[in-house]
Every structure is written in structure tokens, then in C-alpha cells.
Amino acid sequence: MSDILSINNIRVLCAEMVEEAKSGHPGAPLGLAPFVYILFKNYIRFDPEDSKWINRDIFIFSNGHACTLEYVIRHLCGYKIGLEDLKKFRQLGSITPGHPEFGVTDGVEASTGPLGQGISNAVGYAIALEKMKLYNKESLSIFDNRVYCIFGDGCYQEGISHEAFALAGHLKLSNLTFIYDSNKITIDGPTSLSMSDDSVLRFKSYGFEVEIIEDGDSDLKKMEEILNKKITKTKVIILNTTIGKFSELEGNAKVHGAPLGMENLKKLKEKLNFGEEKFLVKNEVKEIFEEVIQRNKENRKVWNEKIKKYRIKFPEIYEEIFRKEKTVLKISYENQSGKIATRKHFSDALNENISKFKHLIGGSADLTPSNLTKWKESEDFTAENRKGNYIRFGIREHAMMGICNGISYFGHHFVFCGTFLNFITYGFPSLRLACLTNLKVLYVMTHDSIGLGEDGPTHQPIEVLPLLRATPNLTVLRPADGRETRFCLKFAYENDGPTVVCLSRQNLPDLNNSSIDLSYNGAYFIKESENSEIILISTGSEVCLALECAEILQKKNKKVSVVSMISFELFEKQSESYKQKILPPKVIKISIEASSTFGWQKYSNFQIGIDSFGKSAKYEDIYDYFGFTPDKLSDRILSLL
The missing domain is CATH 3.40.50.970 (Thiamin diphosphate (ThDP)-binding fold, Pyr/PP domains)
Structure with a gap:
């Protein structure tokens, strides 16, 4: 009964968050609460006091619209998410935004919401963790963490899911478990409106180990049975759930992305034996999660002892793993001929x-x-x-x-x-x-x-x-x-x-006056003339053209400087005095780039670029066609003046 009470408490909190915000997605959390509860209660290894612990298990909600469930479960597990934070869901400045954001909410491992992204992120995490295992020694293993990723029907349909699943299966990432929240509902209605493929065959074609939980709403025993199994390759658990479970809109697309409404929320709470008090965490539920937190703290202590031994036995490798200082890369280069x-x-x-x-x-x-x-x-x-x-x-x-x-x-x-x-x-x-x-x-x-x-x-x-x-x-x-x-x-x-x-x-x-150091400024003079009348600003492959063009114009008694603008963003970080030194307001500035002219108006009086699609030909012929030769550029510049 204590498990059921905890699950229902989680359901109520999720629904209350959406109701309080008058915005959000209550449906998926009501259906997924049992599995997420079992996963965090018995399987996910974490340290709420150190959410970036290097040997933590990774949990990702790819269907990020269900984030109330992640916020609630991490609150109960002792992360830095308070009840007040749950009440401020989707509010300006809160740490509980409308979709998960990495670096905003303690414990959140990925910014998700655009469907399918979390699936690819999970594959990336799994690769990173596989690399960490290389530090394990036969006598002392320190890395054995896993990745769990929940995704829904929307993620399933996105093309990125196929790309990521296929590579995960090919690489045999056995530290990766996907959970398919198959509630068979999308915004338009039942998934049968837009899909009829066989998900089991699809997953098997990737080489996945496929498990099915027919009753994802309540079969806790089956969940534990599957999660207890030894894993030898990428696993996917097809979890059949009911969107909006126990609400008046159970199984209806309308429960996906809108609050239940006060009356329906009241009925939900009554059905789950909760009174009118808002944002209540029952004492029995608190006690269950206090035990979960304590067990994970003990596990962390055991790991800390292992890492102390590792540091003594393998000091150089330990430093390689945990060294944090910023590295400055020293690079030099001498011009080459040709x-x-x-x-x-x-x-x-x-x-x-x-x-x-x-x-x-x-x-x-x-x-x-x-x-x-x-x-x-x-x-x-x-x-x-x-x-x-x-x-x-x-x-x-x-x-x-x-x-x-x-x-x-x-x-x-x-x-x-x-x-x-x-x-x-x-x-x-x-x-x-x-x-x-x-x-x-x-x-x-x-x-x-x-x-x-x-x-x-x-x-x-x-x-x-x-x-x-x-x-x-x-x-x-x-x-x-x-x-x-x-x-x-x-x-x-x-x-x-x-x-x-x-x-x-x-x-x-190679250009005589190019500079590694000056490139940090985003733009610098690669050719500077005294009392310039014209400044040509260019990037990449067009800088050499701008320099040749400047030579032609100088022969026609024009004082021309050339700026290599390697980065708009770095230039914008410079002081106003530096910006005005490079691009003086009173000097005519002309940008030259074999790309759209959009955005160059900020820096140049005249823009020479390509505002149509390109052509299929030898690149020299295309440059000539669009007027990107020294002679044609200089003629164009003179006509602009």
C-alpha cells in the first residue's frame, strides 16, 4: 500500500503543479508515475548533495513536456527543488521551467522538449560512460553507471529517434535502457491516426532487447522483474500506460496539454484519497524517500572509499580523470607556399x-x-x-x-x-x-x-x-x-x-598579416592604409579577394583598408573604442562575402554578397558569375561610390 500511496501522491503533485500554473501537460505524468517511482526508489543511483557525481545513473525525460514528474521525483529524492519551486512551475525566474533545462534545475541531465532530442542525448551519455569504463581496473572498478531514457509516442515518430536508435544498436550500448511510454495518444488524437508500424519489430531490427509491460499503470512487480534482469545489449521497455490515469479525461487527447480544471482535479484527489490541502507530501511518503536518500548516501560512501583506494594505487590516472583546470592551447604557424x-x-x-x-x-x-x-x-x-x-x-x-x-x-x-x-x-x-x-x-x-x-x-x-x-x-x-x-x-x-x-x-x-592573437577580437586590419577612404570587410575565402581588390583600387588612387572579420560574435564582445577603430563611422565600409547579405547591414554601408541560390559549375566559374573576382569586385565598388 505504501507504494500505491507514494505513486498517487506523485500524481496529485504533478496535477497540482499544472493547475497552479494554469498551463502544462498533466496527462503523461499521471500515466508514468508508477514506473518513475519504482525506477528512482529501487534502481537509479544518485547523490542529491552532489547531483553531478561522476558515477551517478543518468535519467532523461525525452518527452520533456512530462517534466512535472521529473521535478516531483527529484524533489522527493532530496535534490535542490523545494515545494515552493513546484508551486512556481512555468513562472518567470523559477527553477521549474515548462520543459527541462540543463543547468536550471538541479538533477536535470538534458534540455528536452523538442521531441526525440533526449533519445540522442541518452546515446551520447551512454558513449561517454562507456569511455569512462576504460578507467576501471581488474582489481578496482569505479565506473558502472547506466543511462535510462523515457520517451513517448511523439519522440517515437520523430526522425531523430530512428537515427539515434540505429546507432545505439549498432554500437551495442548495453549500459542504455530506453522506456517507451506508449499511451497511444498524441495531440491530434489516437496514434492510429498517423502510425500503424510494429514497434516491437522496429526495435528488434536495431538489435535491441525488447521487453513489454502490458499494464504500465499498476504492474509494479513486472516493472521490477524487468529492471532486475541482466542486460547484454541496448534495452527498450515498451510501457503501455494510460494518459491522464484516474482523471475524468483518462485516455483522452484533451488531457495531454491543458490543466485538468479545478473540478476535475478535486475529483482526481478524491479518487486517490487525498483531501483539499494543496501540495501535500504525506508523512509515509516522506519516510519512504528518506530511506531511498539514505541508501543512496551509503552507496556514495562506499564509492568514495573505492575512489580513495584508486587514487593511491593509480595517482596519475586519477589526476587525468578529475583534473579540472582550464587548458590554454598554444598554437603557432608559419606561412606555407602554395x-x-x-x-x-x-x-x-x-x-x-x-x-x-x-x-x-x-x-x-x-x-x-x-x-x-x-x-x-x-x-x-x-x-x-x-x-x-x-x-x-x-x-x-x-x-x-x-x-x-x-x-x-x-x-x-x-x-x-x-x-x-x-x-x-x-x-x-x-x-x-x-x-x-x-x-x-x-x-x-x-x-x-x-x-x-x-x-x-x-x-x-x-x-x-x-x-x-x-x-x-x-x-x-x-x-x-x-x-x-x-x-x-x-x-x-x-x-x-x-x-x-x-x-x-x-x-x-596564406595571408601575410593574418594573426592568431588578433583573431580573438573577431575583426582586425589585415591591410591598413593611412586615412582610409574605403574599408573592405570580408570573411573566409573572400578575404584574399578583398586584398586583391584593394590593390586594384589603390592603383586607381583609392585609399583602401581590409578587415578580416572572422567572427561577428567575438567582434561584438570588444569595447566600443575598438569597434570604432576597426570600423570608423565616417569611413565607407563595404562587406564582401559569398553568402547572403542578411546581417551585414550592421557593419557596412554597402553589401556585396549572394542573395539567390547558387549554381552548378566549377567554382571559379561560379565566382565569376556572381561577380566575385578582383576586377569585377573593384568595378562594383567604384560604381557604389
């Missing part, structure tokens, strides 16, 4: 400095030979080789970026991923959440303009740079040569947030 693509420069920089990186994990969405992201000493991370540090993500850009988020959430590894810049939009929802959460992820995006040539407008990222530059918390870098590209690697390693590096397919010359 022309080299910045994607090749990035590859060279990675290989030149690979010994300086600790805990590096990288990968590409099946574009390794094009992105040049695999360094010489790397090994593939596979089901057979957990020592590997390079992930073959396959053609799965969306899941790749979500998986990198999961790796970054765990916090032990420096992670990067690669694809063509145009295809960053295939994974943009994951990138956006990395920005929302300010995750340290590096995106190595090659083939960054019309310069990729013959593949044509389907692959040429005209509108992508403005999209990325408009995204909060994201630093976008577009280097012009080898020196600036090495700055990009250095900056991304030192940066605490997400970084996109945009790299050329075509070969480019």
Missing part, C-alpha cells in the same frame, strides 16, 4: 596538436574524407573497440549533433562533429539546444560556400551563415587561411560554449 583549403589546414592543426588534447572524441556524418576530421592516431569507436575516439555517425546529422550534446552534457570529453555547412540545418534543432544550454561542442563544417563548386545549389549554403549568426550563444568562425584556422581550433578548445568553424573546400593562399 594554396591550401582551410579544411586541410584544420586537419593539419588537429594532427599537429593532438597530443595536447585530453579526452577528445570526434566524428563525421559519413563525410570523413571530405571533412578531413579523422586524425592520424585516432581509432574508430565501435562495439568491439571502446578505446576508439572517432565515431562513424553514418548519414545521421540530426542524431550526430544530439549525441554530441549528450557527450558534452556529461562533461568529461571535448567533442566535435563534422559535415558540410549546408547540412548543419539537418541537425539544427540539436545545435539550437546546445546553444540554449551553452554546451561545449565544436562543429567542423566544411564546403562552406559556392566555392564547393559542381555539387551545385542543393549543397551551397547561401542562407546558413545568417541563421547561425542569429543564434544566441553560438560563436561562428570563418577563417581566411592557415593561421586563422589554427586560431579556430585553439578558440573552440578554450571556449566553454558551442563553436561552428566554417571551412573552405577550395584552396586558398
